[in-house]
Amino acid sequence: MKRRTLLASVAIGLGLALGPAAMAQDSGAGLEKVKACFIYVGPIGDGGWTFQHHQGALALKEEFGDRVEIAWQESVPEGADAERSITQFALQGCNIIFTTSFGFMDPTNTVAAQFPDVKFEHATGYKREHPNVSTYDARFYEGRAVMGTIAGHMTKSGKIGYIGSYPIPEVIQGINSSFLHARKVNPEVTLSVVWAYTWFDPAKEADAAKALIDQGVDVILQHTDSTAPLAEAAKTPGVIGFGQASDMAAYKPAPRVSSIIDNWAPYYIKRVGALLDGSYEQSAAWEGIAGGEVEIGEITEAVPPEVKAAAEKVRDDIAAGTYHPFTGPLNKQDGTPWLAEGETADDGTLAGMNFYVEGITGEIPKQ
Incomplete structure (x- = not known):
């Protein structure tokens, strides 16, 4: 699979308007501290896609200070390696895991089924097979x-x-x-x-x-x-x-x-902030110039x-x-x-x- 692919059959899967049942899945009480983890398909020094996602991750520390811990793995191949890396993060106590490549979509959903208390956010995909999986993209x-x-x-x-x-x-x-x-x-x-x-x-x-x-x-x-x-x-x-x-x-x-x-920083701040204040809900985001992404x-x-x-x-x-x-x-x-x-x-x-x-x-x- 290729990163950021959107297929002709995903008009419904994109879920640009999620149903009430999906949206009702929230995190309950807020967390005192969040460990936010990131899976990158390239090196953080690529000067482009992964670099910019990492800038968004770093913005979490600027916004929330000690209330947020971040961790990341870079240059993770799509496929079985991704599933292993995502699983490792889930086992290491990550509260929310951002998987930033389209080819991570199926591994993300597979791991999410095994860790229902962890939130998973997949960039540019459309599958939300479990209530703890959300998707996000940019126009x-x-x-x-x-x-x-x-x-x-x-x-x-x-x-x-x-x-x-x-x-x-x-x-x-x-x-x-x-x-x-x-x-x-x-x-x-x-x-x-x-x-x-x-x-x-x-x-x-x-x-x-x-x-x-x-x-x-x-x-x-x-x-x-x-x-x-x-x-x-x-x-x-x-x-x-x-x-x-x-x-x-x-x-x-x-x-x-x-x-x-x-600019992924506003989205990452919004989603982690929602975990901290207890307002987190499953979502499907596709923002553009107006939304600042x-x-x-x-x-x-x-x-x-x-x-x-x-x-x-x-x-x-x-x-x-x-x-x-x-x-x-x-x-x-x-x-x-x-x-x-x-x-x-x-x-x-x-x-x-x-x-x-x-x-x-x-x-x-x-x-």
Whole structure:
């Protein structure tokens, strides 16, 4: 299984509105102290996904001090190894365990059945097979709309590149959102996708960036976790990119001209705080810019003021709820209608997105 996968069949599983029976499962009296534990799929120094989750974990100590103890295991492979690591944490007295990769979903539910008094929180999954399992995710496609706006304005070649991890709905959402918003401001834009088939492999990510640059791409977006694409972009004057998952500020003011930042701290503080005060309930969260889980990093001086203003307007309109990144009229890649004028995509469709929008060339690989 691949991290952060959302399948077409999970519209109900996402549980964007949990039933009363599920929501009624709470922790009862508050705890005097909480041991919060984290299972990471990558190293905390990856500069992206795992790094940002760990920043959220550290925020718990800042918020609650001695009332919270944190522990973590990094670079845990998905599958049987994950089940062993989660079990070890449950045996070590963790009150709540955050498993931060999609491939940890089934192991999380398996272990949760054995430890009903421990709370389990799974990032980006949809299975809540037991009352002590909750899920959480972020609307990354909202941030892609902002980055796509900048990309469409900034490209001189008219060629934008995208490094995809795996051909799964979450990644496809980002590709479509980026392209749509680049095309809105620059109708001549084309988009090329290179699939790295990894979440974190700097060598593969660098090769993907180089391949795109060799094709004449001068703006690169990525849905992989390392800074390698930015490092590769820095070798070619005029090529720009964006921070992914974390700010990747070391590459400012260019090639990194802005970033999508996954801010997990508010969610972790909210959930651990609920254990401390006794208000904890099973939940399914999918927040975005408005909820503070998707942040837009500094737009640097490498971006013209009018482009910065246009990008910030997209960000602010999404935050205000007055704009949805997928608003019709929109067609699918084959020209069939998808969204009518003014219609917006529902969460179920987004959660199972398995198609490109009209204008993107190439096929989505079969896994």
